[in-house]
Amino acid sequence: MFSKACEYGIRASIFIAEQSLLDRKVSLKDVAEAIESPSAYTSKILQRLSKSNIINSDKGPTGGFSMDKSELEKVKLNSIVYAIDGDTVYNGCGLGLKKCNADKPCPVHNQFKVIRDELKKMLENTTVKTLAMDYEKGLTFLKR
Amino acid sequence: MFSKACEYGIRASIFIAEQSLLDRKVSLKDVAEAIESPSAYTSKILQRLSKSNIINSDKGPTGGFSMDKSELEKVKLNSIVYAIDGDTVYNGCGLGLKKCNADKPCPVHNQFKVIRDELKKMLENTTVKTLAMDYEKGLTFLKR
DNA sequence: TAAATAGTGGACAATTTTATCCAATACAAA
């Protein structure tokens, strides 16, 4: 569904969000350990999220990654997915055709449209904040 | 969503089904041209579909690929997907966790479950025959 | 201003997926 990079990106964002709710900045190492991901690779992903203004990153001692508490409910899953995987989830054809649309549809165009619209709606409506709060309560998990 | 191999597999099956409805066997070359795919790679995929008894393959002159007309409505998209991509579509965690389930869910477990169930239902209910018939009527396309 | 800390960026390596090549096999028809 998503690339591994995107999976790491979402998990990392949830962890950073949760820690930010507790007013804590986290280091790359913290993130990699919390979500059990290769840290150097995770670093690249955090860079992209930072450039897309989804997370903040500060250098130097006392630096680290964080999210603005006040903006947290505005961050939806779809912005993370878009920042890392682009728009393939939304626009890509289910059968890999370059030009698949209502005018010249692939054989499963309509069937996929239903699923895709559902997925899109879900990604647009799910905030990182709610996911972070559930995680904070111990209701959900970010590794294993 | 699916691997490229799986996309080719679905497109190939639809083409073979449509030609079988017209009582025609098709060669590897025919398939590759119809769905615009690399023929040697397509060959591997057809082998897998053949071993999973989704398509027939006959060697020698007058050989080629075909599907039994009488069985055509029994072949659903999900058997093709399963034959090529395995059960990752159904069982894989949306965030890539090894052990994600209702007891120990990832943060988007429930949200994804809705989508996944919808997708599963669609794949289980869509027959290759209906897709082949729409394609035959020129309503849908397998390349570009 | 020196030292320590934490993210950045670029090059590189491993792995997985996608794609190719070719000799071998199986089969139908003459």
Add this chain to the structure above:
DNA sequence: TTTGTATTGGATAAAATTGTCCACTATTTA
């Protein structure tokens, strides 16, 4: 039974994705 045709299977190769390494920059604190 020979010949031609079409799939098979194994070895490789190319491309994309995932993952690693390291020197550099920015920043805080002493």
